[in-house]
Amino acid sequence: MPDVTFTVDGQTLTAPAGTLLIDACKASGIQIPAFCYYPGLSLQAACRMCVVRIEKAPKLQTACTTPVAEGMVVYSETPEIAQARKSTLELLLGNHPLDCPVCDAGGQCELQDMTFKYGAASSFYAEPKNHREEQKWSPTVYFDRPRCILCYRCIRMCGEGMDVYALGIQNRGSSAVIAPNIPATQSEDGLAHLDCEECGMCIDVCPVGALTSDTYRYKTRPWEMNHVATVCTHCGDGCKTTLGVRATTDGSEIVRGDNRDKSGINGDFLCNKGRYGFDFANREDRITEPMLKQPDGTFKTVTWDEALLFTGTRLKDIRDTRGGKTIGVIGGNRLTNEEAYLLQKFARSVLGTNNIDHHRTADFVTLAAALRDHRDRFASQHDNETAKAILLIGGDPTNQAPLTAWNLRTNVRLNRAKLYVANHAHIKLHRQAKSFLEIAPYGYGAIAAYLSGDDGAASSAATDIEKLAHFRDALKAEPELLILVGSELRAGDLRALIAYGLTLPNTKFALIGDYVNAHGAADMGLLPDLLPGYAPVVADHDYTAEYGEHFPTEPGLNLLQIFDAAQTGDLAALYIVNANPVARFSIDPATLANTFIVIHEMFLTETARLADVIFPAANLYEKSGSVVNSYGDLQLVKKAADRAGVRTDLELLVRVADRMGAEIRKLVPFGKRASTGLRADLGQTRGVQSGEADRHAVWLTANNLEPKLSPFDPFAVLDEIQRLVPGYDLLRLQLLSGNDQHLAPQAPADLIQIDETRRDLVLPADDTLFTSGTLGRYSPKLVELQLKYAHEPVGIPAD
Amino acid sequence: MSTVSESIFTPATAERFDKLVTIYPVPRSALVPMLLYAQDDLGYVSDAAVAEIAHRLNLLELDVRNVLSYYSMLRTKPAGKFNIQVCTNISCMIVGGYDILSHCQKRLGIGHKGVTADGEFSLEEVECIGACCWAPAMQVNYDFHDNLTVEKVDSILDDYAAGRGQDVK
Numbered sequence: 001m002p003d004v005t006f007t008v009d010g011q012t013l014t015a016p017a018g019t020l021l022i023d024a025c026k027a028s029g030i031q032i033p034a035f036c037y038y039p040g041l042s043l044q045a046a047c048r049m050c051v052v053r054i055e056k057a058p059k060l061q062t063a064c065t066t067p068v069a070e071g072m073v074v075y076s077e078t079p080e081i082a083q084a085r086k087s088t089l090e091l092l093l094g095n096h097p098l099d100c101p102v103c104d105a106g107g108q109c110e111l112q113d114m115t116f117k118y119g120a121a122s123s124f125y126a127e128p129k130n131h132r133e134e135q136k137w138s139p140t141v142y143f144d145r146p147r148c149i150l151c152y153r154c155i156r157m158c159g160e161g162m163d164v165y166a167l168g169i170q171n172r173g174s175s176a177v178i179a180p181n182i183p184a185t186q187s188e189d190g191l192a193h194l195d196c197e198e199c200g201m202c203i204d205v206c207p208v209g210a211l212t213s214d215t216y217r218y219k220t221r222p223w224e225m226n227h228v229a230t231v232c233t234h235c236g237d238g239c240k241t242t243l244g245v246r247a248t249t250d251g252s253e254i255v256r257g258d259n260r261d262k263s264g265i266n267g268d269f270l271c272n273k274g275r276y277g278f279d280f281a282n283r284e285d286r287i288t289e290p291m292l293k294q295p296d297g298t299f300k301t302v303t304w305d306e307a308l309l310f311t312g313t314r315l316k317d318i319r320d321t322r323g324g325k326t327i328g329v330i331g332g333n334r335l336t337n338e339e340a341y342l343l344q345k346f347a348r349s350v351l352g353t354n355n356i357d358h359h360r361t362a363d364f365v366t367l368a369a370a371l372r373d374h375r376d377r378f379a380s381q382h383d384n385e386t387a388k389a390i391l392l393i394g395g396d397p398t399n400q401a402p403l404t405a406w407n408l409r410t411n412v413r414l415n416r417a418k419l420y421v422a423n424h425a426h427i428k429l430h431r432q433a434k435s436f437l438e439i440a441p442y443g444y445g446a447i448a449a450y451l452s453g454d455d456g457a458a459s460s461a462a463t464d465i466e467k468l469a470h471f472r473d474a475l476k477a478e479p480e481l482l483i484l485v486g487s488e489l490r491a492g493d494l495r496a497l498i499a500y501g502l503t504l505p506n507t508k509f510a511l512i513g514d515y516v517n518a519h520g521a522a523d524m525g526l527l528p529d530l531l532p533g534y535a536p537v538v539a540d541h542d543y544t545a546e547y548g549e550h551f552p553t554e555p556g557l558n559l560l561q562i563f564d565a566a567q568t569g570d571l572a573a574l575y576i577v578n579a580n581p582v583a584r585f586s587i588d589p590a591t592l593a594n595t596f597i598v599i600h601e602m603f604l605t606e607t608a609r610l611a612d613v614i615f616p617a618a619n620l621y622e623k624s625g626s627v628v629n630s631y632g633d634l635q636l637v638k639k640a641a642d643r644a645g646v647r648t649d650l651e652l653l654v655r656v657a658d659r660m661g662a663e664i665r666k667l668v669p670f671g672k673r674a675s676t677g678l679r680a681d682l683g684q685t686r687g688v689q690s691g692e693a694d695r696h697a698v699w700l701t702a703n704n705l706e707p708k709l710s711p712f713d714p715f716a717v718l719d720e721i722q723r724l725v726p727g728y729d730l731l732r733l734q735l736l737s738g739n740d741q742h743l744a745p746q747a748p749a750d751l752i753q754i755d756e757t758r759r760d761l762v763l764p765a766d767d768t769l770f771t772s773g774t775l776g777r778y779s780p781k782l783v784e785l786q787l788k789y790a791h792e793p794v795g796i797p798a799d
Numbered sequence: 800m801s802t803v804s805e806s807i808f809t810p811a812t813a814e815r816f817d818k819l820v821t822i823y824p825v826p827r828s829a830l831v832p833m834l835l836y837a838q839d840d841l842g843y844v845s846d847a848a849v850a851e852i853a854h855r856l857n858l859l860e861l862d863v864r865n866v867l868s869y870y871s872m873l874r875t876k877p878a879g880k881f882n883i884q885v886c887t888n889i890s891c892m893i894v895g896g897y898d899i900l901s902h903c904q905k906r907l908g909i910g911h912k913g914v915t916a917d918g919e920f921s922l923e924e925v926e927c928i929g930a931c932c933w934a935p936a937m938q939v940n941y942d943f944h945d946n947l948t949v950e951k952v953d954s955i956l957d958d959y960a961a962g963r964g965q966d967v968k
Contacts, residue, residue: 168861170868179868181861185846 006072017070021063022050025076032076033085033114035092035207036151037064040268040414041160044152048088049114052076060084082118089120095129095174096208097146105209107222111149137180138194139784140214140276141203148210150176154202161268163409163431166196178210197769198785199402200275204259204268215276215781216256220246225255228640229264229738231627232257232274233334233620234772236361236513237381237403238629238740240264241274243621243640250288251642254278254621265381265633265740271402272785273772278621280778281641286602287616288645299614304655311598311613312659315351318572318596319660324352324552328562328571331358331526332578333515334775336625336637338717339649340517340524341532341725342668343577346653349547350662351575354528354537354556355565359584361765362513362630363490364522368534368745370498371509375727378744379482379508381631384408387482387508389418391475393497394444395486395512398428399768401630404484404512405429420475422447422462424488437462437471444488448496451475452503480506487512487764513630514765515773516620520628523725523745528556533725534747541748542724546695548666558761559585566591573598577649578617580774582607584763598656600649603778616646619775623648625714626735633740634730651712668711669696669720699723705732803855807847812840816855826856830866834873843874871925879914879921881959883907884938887924890931895947899935900924902949906956919960939964 004017008030015024022032023039035047043065051060055073060081063074075081092111100106115121132145152169155178159165170179180194187193203211225244232241240263244256257278259270266274290307291299302310318327329347331340340358347356371377384390384407397405405428411417412432421433424443430436439447439462446461451472462468475481483501485494494511501507513519525532535541537555544551557565559581565571573596581587583606592610600617601608608614620627625637647655657667665671700707700719708716722728727746734741765773770785777783806813815836819829830852837848844867853860867873885903887896904910907920914921930936933945937952942964944955958964 165859165861168865170865172869179861179864181859183846183864 004068004070004072006068006070006074008074009076013068015068017068019068021052021066021068021072021074024068025063025074030076032063033110033117034064035110035114035149036153038153038156038205040410041153041156044156047092047149047151049085051081051084051088053078053081085114086118086120089115089118090123090125092149093120093123094125095146096149097129097131099147102218103144103147103209104212104217105147105206109209110207135192136214137192138196138198139781139788140198140200140272141194142212142214142217143178143180144210144212145177147208148178149208150178151207153205153207154178154211157201157205158196160413161406161410162197162199162201163428164196164199166194167202197398197402198272198789200258200270200272201268204270204275213256213275215279216244216258219255220244226252226640227260228638229261230621230638230640231516231635232270232277233516233775234273234277235401235403235767236515236518236630237266237401238516238627238631238633238635239266239270239274239403240635240738241270241278243278245640250644252640253282254641263738265629265635266403266406267385269403269406272769273402273776273782276781276785277772277776277779278641279781280602280775281619281621281643283603283778283780285604286643286646287604287608287614288643289616291614293612307613307615308655308659311615311656312661314596314612315573315575315598315656316660319352319550322572324550325355325556326565326570326572327351327353328355328557328565328574329353329357330559330562330574330576330579330581331356331521333359333361333518333521333773334620335517335521335578335649336620336623336627336714337517337520337524337634337721338625338714339577339623339653340521340526341721342650342653342717344525344532345547345667346657347575348531348543348551350550350657350660350667351573352550352552354552354554355562356526356528356556357559357562357761358518358521358526359559359579359581359765360522360760360762361515361518362485362487362511363494363760363762364511364513364519364745365527365530365534366491366494366760367498367509367511368522368747370495371744372747372749374502375744375746377502377508378632378742379484379510380742381407381629381633381740382742383482383508383510383631384484385411386415387411387417388415388480389420389478390482390484391420391422392429392433392484393422393447393486394424394439394488395484396423396425396427396429397484397512400486400514400765401512402769408432418478420471422471423486435471435474437467438464445493445496448489448493448500452496452500476504478504481508483507483509485509485511487514487762490762491760510631514767516629517627519630519632520626523628523727523743524721528558528561532721533727534745535726536748536750539748539750546724560761563587563591566595569594571595576600576607576611577653580605580607582610583774600652602646605774615652617652618643618646618648622646623650623714625650626718626730628743629740632743632745634735634743635740636735636738638738648712650714650717654711664711668713668716670708670711670713670716672707672709696720696723803851807845807851808837808840812836816852820855827858827862830856830858830863831870834863834867834870838873843877845875877914877918878923880919881939881964882921882923883956884923884925884928886926886928886930886934886936886938888927888931890927891935894934896935898949899937899947899952902952903937903956906953920956 003014005014013028025032032050034050036044045062045065050063052063053075054061134144155167158167166181168179180192182193184192203213225246227242229242232239241257242260243254245252246255257275289301292302294300331343418434419432420435421430422437424439443461446457449457450461458465531543576599597611598613599608599611600615621640624639628634770782820826833852849863853863885900909922911924930945935947936945
C-alpha cells in the first residue's frame with residue numbers, strides 16, 4: 001500500500017496506508033498506552049486509554065482503531081489527553097481491589113504502570129467495593145474477578161489466537177464478567193470451569209492480575225527472580241521460554257516459565273508445556289548422587305571418584321578385551337548439539353563403536369538426502385508465518401507442535417494463507433484449511449504416489465477420489481508452497497513426496513519431529529551408519545583424520561539391533577544418555593541381564609533401574625549449549641536452574657573418557673596449546689596439509705575465535721562442530737544474541753546410495769498437548785492436565 | 800441447517816426455529832429472536848434450550864450464554880405463570896411506581912425476581928416499559944395495565960388469580 005505522511009506531536013511520520021495510528025506511532029518510538037489493543041488480534045476499543053487528539057475531529061479518538069491518513073495531525077500527549085486517561089483509569093480502578101502488594105502482576109502490571117504515569121491515585125468513588133472470591137477455573141488458570149478491567153484480550157486470544165473459544169463475556173455494564181465455557185450449573189462441583197488447551201495464553205495477555213497461573217500464584221515477585229531465556233525442552237518447535245529462577249539451599253529452582261519478552265522464534269506464543277512443564281526439574285526424587293548397582297540388585301550411592309573410576313575401568317576393559325563392537329550407545333532427544341556430538345565422538349573415538357542410535361521421531365536422514373542439491377528448500381519455522389500456501393500432510397500440529405499450529409492459524413487469519421490439509425484424521429487444523437482431504441487408512445504412501453502422478457494409487461490414497469483430483473490440481477496451481485510432513489511419511493514415501501514437491505515451483509519442506517533436539521541428534525550423527533552432517537561411515541570423510549585409532553570403519557548396529565545383540569549375548573556394554581529405550585521400545589529387561597549398563601539420568605526410569613551405574617544428570621534447563629528445532633533453526637540454550645549434585649552430560653562424558661585413559665584434548669579441543677604442543681601457525685611453517693599442524697587451532701585463528709579454556713565448555717565442542725559438520729555454518733553473534741538462525745544440512749553426495757535399502761526406524765512420538773515422552777511423566781503439572789483431559793474435551797467441538 | 804430430530808420445543812416453535820435460521824444472511828442473527836421464543840415456549844431459557852439453540856445456529860453454548868446473560872428480559876430460571884413487571888422508571892416513579900411495587904410485594908409476599916410458592920405469580924422491578932403517558936404502569940406477561948392505583952392492582956391480580964386474566968404471549 002502507498003505510504004501516507006502525517007504528523008504526531010510535531011514529528012512528521014510516514015507509514016503505509018491502513019496502518020493503525022497506535023502501531024505507526026509505536027514504530028516511531030511514540031508510545032500510546034492501551035489495555036485492550038493487542039497486535040494481531042481483532043480491534044476492541046474497549047479501554048479508552050489510547051485516546052489521542054486528531055485535528056478536525058470533534059472528540060478524542062482511539063488510536064487503536066484509527067488508520068493513519070494523509071495530512072493527519074495528531075497530538076498524543078496533551079493535558080487534555082492526560083486528563084481523559086486519568087479519568088479512564090479512575091473508572092477502571094472503581095472496583096479494582098488495589099491488592100498490588102500481593103498480586104502476581106504487581107511489578108509487571110500495565111494498569112499499575114499507567115496509574116503511576118497518570119497519577120490517578122485518588123478517587124471520587126467512595127462506595128464499598130464489590131468483592132468476589134477468586135475462582136479456580138482449571139489446573140492452571142485462576143480468575144480474580146475484581147482485578148479484571150474487561151479489556152477482552154483473553155477472550156480474543158483464546159478464540160482468534162488459539163481457536164479454542166473457551167472464554168466469553170457475560171452480563172453487562174458493571175456486572176459484566178469474563179466467563180469460562182463450563183458454567184457453574186453444568187459442572188460437578190457447582191463452580192465454573194475451563195475446558196480448553198490449557199495454553200495459558202489468556203494469562204500471558206492479561207494486562208492486570210485477573211488471570212493467574214496455578215504454578216506461579218503467590219509464589220514470589222517478578223523482581224525477586226532471575227529471568228533466563230532458554231529453549232523449551234519439550235516438543236520440536238523450539239520455543240523460547242523465559243524461566244524465572246530463585247536460589248534455594250541446594251541450587252536454584254524454577255518458579256515460573258513464561259514468554260516474558262516475546263523475543264523468541266515463538267513471538268507471542270507459548271503453550272502449556274513451555275509454561276508449566278518445567279516442574280520435573282524441581283522434584284525432590286531426582287537422582288543427585290552417582291549410584292552403583294550392588295550384587296543384590298539395590299543401588300548404593302557412591303562418591304564421584306568411585307563411580308567414574310569403576311565405569312572408566314569397566315568400559316576400557318570391555319573395549320580392550322571384547323572390542324568396541326560389543327558396546328552400544330543410545331543418546332537422547334533432549335541433549336544439546338554439543339552433547340550429542342560429543343556422545344557420538346566419545347563412542348567412535350573412545351569406545352570404538354559405531355553402534356550408536358537415538359529414538360528417531362522423524363526421518364531427518366531422508367529429508368537431508370532428498371534435498372541434498374536443494375539446500376534452499378529446507379523450511380524455517382518462520383516460513384509458517386509468511387508462506388502463501390501450505391500443504392500439511394500427516395501430523396497433528398495442534399497436539400504435537402503447538403507453535404507450528406499457532407503460526408499456521410495466524411498466517412491464515414492475518415495473511416489469508418491457503419492451508420491444504422491431508423490427513424487420515426479430522427485434525428483440528430482442518431478448521432483453518434482451505435481444503436481438507438481425508439486420507440484412507442495407511443494411505444500415506446499411496447497419496448505420495450498419487451501426487452507424483454500415479455493415478456492408479458488414487459483408490460488407496462483417499463476415500464473421495466474426485467476430491468483427491470481437485471486437491472492435486474489446487475496444489476499444482478500454487479505459485480509457492482510450504483510442505484509440512486508428519487511422521488506418518490518416511491523413507492520411500494517421504495522421498496516420493498519430496499520428489500513430487502520438487503516438481504512444483506518454490507516449494508519448501510519441513511518434517512514435524514518431536515522433542516527439542518531430535519533434529520540435532522540426527523544432524524550430530526547419533527546414528528549407526530551416519531556421521532555428523534549425514535556423512536556415511538563407509539564413504540570418504542574428514543572424520544577419519546580426527547577420530548583417532550579406535551574409530552571403526554564399518555557401520556554399527558541400530559537401536560533395535562543393539563537390543564538384538566544384547567539378546568544373543570553380543571552386547572557387553574550399553575551407554576545410555578538421557579533416554580528411556582526400555583519403556584519406549586518395550587524391551588524385556590531380561591534381555592539386558594548380562595550387559596554392563598551406564599546411564600545418565602534424572603530419575604529412576606524403567607531403563608535406569610536396569611543400569612549398573614547411574615550418573616545424576618542435569619536437564620536442558622540446567623545447561624548451556626545449542627539446539628536445533630524440527631525445522632533446523634539453531635538457538636542458544638542458557639543455564640537457568642541448578643541442582644546440587646547433578647552434572648551435565650557433556651561434563652560426564654569428558655570425565656568418563658578421562659577415566660578410560662583417553663586424551664581429553666583430542667576429545668574436546670580446549671586450551672591454548674593443542675595436543676601436539678604446537679601453536680596455530682596457519683600452516684606457514686609446517687604445512688596445514690601435512691597433517692602435523694593443529695587443524696583446530698588453525699581453524700580457530702582463521703575464524704577469529706579464541707581457544708576455549710575448559711574441556712567442559714560447550715563452545716569448545718561447538719567450535720569443532722562448526723569446523724567439521726557440513727551445513728553448520730552458523731553465526732556466533734546471532735547465536736549469542738539469543739536469536740534463531742536457520743541451518744540447512746549439507747549431506748554429501750554419497751548419502752543417496754544408502755537410501756534405497758536403509759530402514760528408517762522412525763517411531764512417532766505421538767505426544768499430545770499434555771505428554772512429553774518419559775520426561776512428561778515426571779512433570780506433576782503435565783500429569784495433572786493429562787488426567788483432567790483423559791476424556792474427550794466437551795467444550796471444544798469435536799469436529 | 801438441519802432440523803433438530805428431537806427438539807425440546809413444541810412442534811410449532813421448532814418449526815418456527817427451522818425457518819428462522821434460514822431468513823438471515825448470517826444464522827447467528829436468529830439468536831435473540833430464538834431466545835425470546837424459547838422463553839415464551841418454556842417459561843425460561845433452560846440449559847437444554849441453550850444447547851439446542853447453539854446446535855441449531857452452529858454456535859458454542861458459551862456464545863449463546865454470552866448473549867443470553869446480556870438481556871435482562873431473558874430468564875434462566877422459571878418465572879411464575881403470571882410474571883408481573885412493575886415499572887419504577889422516572890415517569891412511573893413520580894406518580895407512585897414504588898407504591899405499586901411495594902403493594903405487589905406485600906400482597907404476593909415476594910420480592911424482586913421472586914416467585915410465589917404456588918408458582919402462579921412472579922414479580923420483577925423493571926426499567927421503562929414505554930407506557931409513560933399512562934403511568935404508573937405494569938406488565939403482566941405481555942399484557943399492559945396502566946393508570947394504576949393500589950385498588951386497581953388488587954382487582955387485576957384477583958382476576959389473574961381467578962383465571963380471568965388474559966395470558967397473552
